[in-house]
Amino acid sequence: MTVRELPVLTQPDVVVCCAPLAAEVLAEADAVTLAKQFAALADPVRLRVLSLLATAPGGAVCACDLVEPLGKSQPTVSHHLKVLRDLGLVTSDKRGRNVWYAVVPAALEALRSALATR
Amino acid sequence: MTVRELPVLTQPDVVVCCAPLAAEVLAEADAVTLAKQFAALADPVRLRVLSLLATAPGGAVCACDLVEPLGKSQPTVSHHLKVLRDLGLVTSDKRGRNVWYAVVPAALEALRSALATR
DNA sequence: AGGGAACATCGACGATTGTCAATATGTTCC
DNA sequence: GGAACATATTGACAATCGTCGATGTTCCCT
Numbered sequence: 001m002t003v004r005e006l007p008v009l010t011q012p013d014v015v016v017c018c019a020p021l022a023a024e025v026l027a028e029a030d031a032v033t034l035a036k037q038f039a040a041l042a043d044p045v046r047l048r049v050l051s052l053l054a055t056a057p058g059g060a061v062c063a064c065d066l067v068e069p070l071g072k073s074q075p076t077v078s079h080h081l082k083v084l085r086d087l088g089l090v091t092s093d094k095r096g097r098n099v100w101y102a103v104v105p106a107a108l109e110a111l112r113s114a115l116a117t118r
Numbered sequence: 119m120t121v122r123e124l125p126v127l128t129q130p131d132v133v134v135c136c137a138p139l140a141a142e143v144l145a146e147a148d149a150v151t152l153a154k155q156f157a158a159l160a161d162p163v164r165l166r167v168l169s170l171l172a173t174a175p176g177g178a179v180c181a182c183d184l185v186e187p188l189g190k191s192q193p194t195v196s197h198h199l200k201v202l203r204d205l206g207l208v209t210s211d212k213r214g215r216n217v218w219y220a221v222v223p224a225a226l227e228a229l230r231s232a233l234a235t236r
Numbered sequence: 237a238g239g240g241a242a243c244a245t246c247g248a249c250g251a252t253t254g255t256c257a258a259t260a261t262g263t264t265c266c
Numbered sequence: 267g268g269a270a271c272a273t274a275t276t277g278a279c280a281a282t283c284g285t286c287g288a289t290g291t292t293c294c295c296t
Contacts, residue, residue: 021165021168021169021172021173021226022169022172022173022221023173024169024173025166025169025170025173025187026165026166026169028162028166031162031163031165031166031169032162034159034162034165035159035160035161035162035164035165036160038156038157038159038160038165039156039157039160041152041153041156041159041160041233042153042154042156042157042159042160043153044146044149044150044152044153045149046153047139047144047149047152047153047156048143048144048146048149050139051139051140051142051143051144051149052143054139054140054235055139055140055141055142055143069143103140103235105235105236108139108233108235109233109235111233112230112233112234115159115226115227115229115230116230117172117221117223117226117227118223
């Protein structure tokens, strides 16, 4: 178990990929970009990572506290965290030998807006 | 080219899978279900299908009018439509020898709500 | 009845993905 | 410095996925 420390501070700028699906026909290039983002959500482990981070008090969780609740090996968890971070859905913050992860709410909001039907 | 006819009528009931990610920790079974839905969005062709349907006047498009704008073979388009339909993201309506597809807005809304950050 | 059109299904192929064991890198503390 | 710990990376494997050509099925039209 790990002691919770500072809440996560800086949130990176989020680039909104494209207009809502229903607003105009999605261009091919935008579709590829958007598909990659949704692919990050297309895995049960990654969804649970996001949920664990989003519901954590302070909004951040040490990587060491994710392995056990996820029931996956440490390398597998590390892999999923990398996927989420590379796509800008989470941020990481190294503190000593631990790394704290937090969701980037604006990134999730951007994906939500792409799905707006009206 | 095909003449547009009746707008699509009946919208199926949509089952909301789970509470927002940030509301409570996602259960494993729910995570699997949600991941399958997002997997349907994790492909550029399917995103463009949804966009073509959502932006079409009348809200429905004949399958025959999807092949050319998508730039994929007819079997490939048919495959993607099946994926979307099996997951309840679109409905199909057979009219003569054509099949008309339309988005199920409630299904997209359900996915949006899962991503709500607060 | 028969020809043709629209859509679905099948089978096969290359590419990508999730997983873990093993190992590497980096950090803390004695 | 060296041991112990936390995380990341590598390599390998099975499984899934997107794609297309070929074929099947259903419907319309004459």
